[in-house]
Amino acid sequence: MASSASDQVAFITGAAQGIGYATAQRFLSAGYQVVIADINQDKGTTAQQVLGTDCLFVELDVTSESSWQTAIHKAIEAFGHINVLVNCAGISEPGSIEDCSLELFKKVQDINVDSVFLGCKYGIKAIKNTSGGSIVNIGSTLGIKPMSIHTPYGASKAAVNNITKTAALHCAENQYNIRVNAVHPGAVRTPMYDYYLDLAEDRQAAEESFAQVHPMGRIAEPEDIANAVFFLSSKEAGFITGVALPVDGGFTA
Numbered sequence: 001m002a003s004s005a006s007d008q009v010a011f012i013t014g015a016a017q018g019i020g021y022a023t024a025q026r027f028l029s030a031g032y033q034v035v036i037a038d039i040n041q042d043k044g045t046t047a048q049q050v051l052g053t054d055c056l057f058v059e060l061d062v063t064s065e066s067s068w069q070t071a072i073h074k075a076i077e078a079f080g081h082i083n084v085l086v087n088c089a090g091i092s093e094p095g096s097i098e099d100c101s102l103e104l105f106k107k108v109q110d111i112n113v114d115s116v117f118l119g120c121k122y123g124i125k126a127i128k129n130t131s132g133g134s135i136v137n138i139g140s141t142l143g144i145k146p147m148s149i150h151t152p153y154g155a156s157k158a159a160v161n162n163i164t165k166t167a168a169l170h171c172a173e174n175q176y177n178i179r180v181n182a183v184h185p186g187a188v189r190t191p192m193y194d195y196y197l198d199l200a201e202d203r204q205a206a207e208e209s210f211a212q213v214h215p216m217g218r219i220a221e222p223e224d225i226a227n228a229v230f231f232l233s234s235k236e237a238g239f240i241t242g243v244a245l246p247v248d249g250g251f252t253a
C-alpha cells in the first residue's frame, strides 16, 4: 500500500465524472494504474482517452452482481491485481417521508447501498490475494446529519457508513490487511450538485445558500474529496480503519 508505486492499482466506481473522476486523477498522479468503472460508456471511454494509458475503462452497473464479477475480472486481467477499491458511484434524488414513493426509495438504496455491499464483497475477495490494500466508500454528510428532504438519500448513506464499519471489523478480525473507511462529503461541485442548482428557482441564491451552510463558507471541489480518499488509501493511514471522515468544511462539526 505505497503512496506512490507503479504496481499499485486503484479500481474506482462512478469515475466517468465528478468525484470519481477527480479521484482517478489523484491516484494517477501518484503513479497508480487506475480502473474507471462506470455505467456511462460514453463518458467512461472519453475519460480513459483523456487520462491516458495507465487508465482503463470498464463498464460496470454497480447494482448487478454479475457486472461486478465481470468488471473485476477485466481489471485483474489488464493490470494483474487490485490494491485499492473506491466505491464512489451513486445518485441523489430529493424526497421527504411524505412525498417519496417506495419505488424511488428502493431505487436510491439499490444504487447507493447495493453498490457498496457488492463493492466491498468483491473488493475484499480481490484484495485478499495481494499483500494488502484499502477500500474507501463515499457516503455523505446527509447520512450523518439528516435533512427532511433527503429521506431516501440519507438512509442510503447511513447504510454506507454501517457497511463500512462491519467490513472494516471483518477484515481486521480476519487479519486480511485490508482497511475499509468512508469519506462523507458535504456539497461538492460536480454534475450531481448542478442537478440541485437546476431544480432551484433561483440558481444564484441556491449557490450562496449551499456555500453558507458550510461553516468554511464554500462548498467542496472534487479534489478536496479525492485528496481525502487518497490519504485513507495511503500507507500514512496504515492504522486507520472503520472511520467515517467528513470532508465538509465543518458542516457536521
Ligand SMILES: NC(=O)c1ccc[n+]([C@@H]2O[C@H](COP(=O)([O-])OP(=O)(O)OC[C@H]3O[C@@H](n4cnc5c(N)ncnc54)[C@H](O)[C@@H]3O)[C@@H](O)[C@H]2O)c1
Pocket (backbone or CB within 6 Å): 013, 014, 015, 016, 017, 018, 019, 020, 037, 038, 039, 040, 060, 061, 062, 063, 088, 089, 090, 091, 092, 111, 138, 139, 140, 141, 184, 185, 186, 187, 188, 189, 190, 191, 192, 193
Ligand atoms: N456532489 C455532491 O455534492 C456529493 C455530496 C456528498 C456525497 N456525494 C457522493 O459522491 C459520489 C459521487 O458523486 P458525484 O457528485 O461525483 O456524482 P455524479 O453524478 O457527478 O457522478 C456519479 C457517477 O456515478 C455513475 N453511476 C451512477 N449510477 C451507476 C451505476 N448503477 N453503476 C455504475 N456507475 C453509476 C454515473 O454514471 C456517474 O459517472 C456519490 O456517491 C454521491 O452520493 C456527492
